[in-house]
Amino acid sequence: MRTISRTAFAMAAGITLVAGLPLAGATSAQAALPAIMITKVYYDSPGSDTGSNSSLNAEYVVVKNTTKVNRSLKGWTLRDKANHVYTFPTFTLKAGASVTIHTGKGSATQYHRYYNKSWYVWNNTGDTAYLRNASGSTVDTCGWTSKGLGYRYC
Template identity: 40%
Template sequence: MTAVAAVAAAAVGAVALPASAADHHHHGRQHYNSSVHISSVRYSTAGRYDHSNRALNREWVDVTNNSRRAVNLSGWTLADRDGHTYTFHHYRLAGRATVRVHTGHGRDSRFDVFQDRNRSVWDRSDTATLRNDRGRFVDDASWGRGRGGRDYRGDRDYRGDRDYRGDRDHHGRR
């Protein structure tokens, strides 16, 4: 009888652990929720000089949820190296979905949210850092000089290779 009770207790304990409790390392840091990550980034060098809403909205960061379950991103932040920070408000990212965080003004939807800024955020050489509602590191993406990148001109789209071994630079694609 005690052996059956011990097996049952172990099974209940294993089921009660949250999926985010698993250890995941990236850049030597522990992920809070490894299923949510920065999947791509696009910055616009034209956005530095052209502050039109159209130019600003061509600048974005994609945040992806690879799990089957929705994740409440309310209170999560996305920031650049200079401290420009966007905070998600009342937003649930569906399972197996991506939300695009645009720099300019617009109407939020399931797939696009807007920082409502009048100036460019993402520099040629920058880092986007995603943190949860408790300020814990979740993921980051770096590009440009100082991160193994080259000096690109014009709009660029950087996609993460999702290889968690070593450093993860984002390589330019047109």
């Protein structure tokens, strides 16, 4: 969780009161990480885009539970701008754990899930991954605007 020390906060609050002006950045300095967040998108699998299942599965998104409690992701979705959607079935992401959602086909485990697509989901030259809860509210996003390295840490 992103926080500032109590002393720094008290000093900033005192300065704000004295100056009578809002303190820029205090809110962002105290902003917490999302409980469930996208930590990495590998949008361009290594090598040529052959469409093989191994190539498709080298394209993936990693989602992490940043809390100390298990979280149900049943009904949550991961999607791109073109609306390719992965919906989590009954699934619990353990405290502090990550799950990797691969584009291709495979057998789901606690740590690996699969879109079961026959072609690539993520646009190499620019796209956005949207993580939404079961109510449809966006919980986290991760975007890129150029090919870059083929992956992005979020």
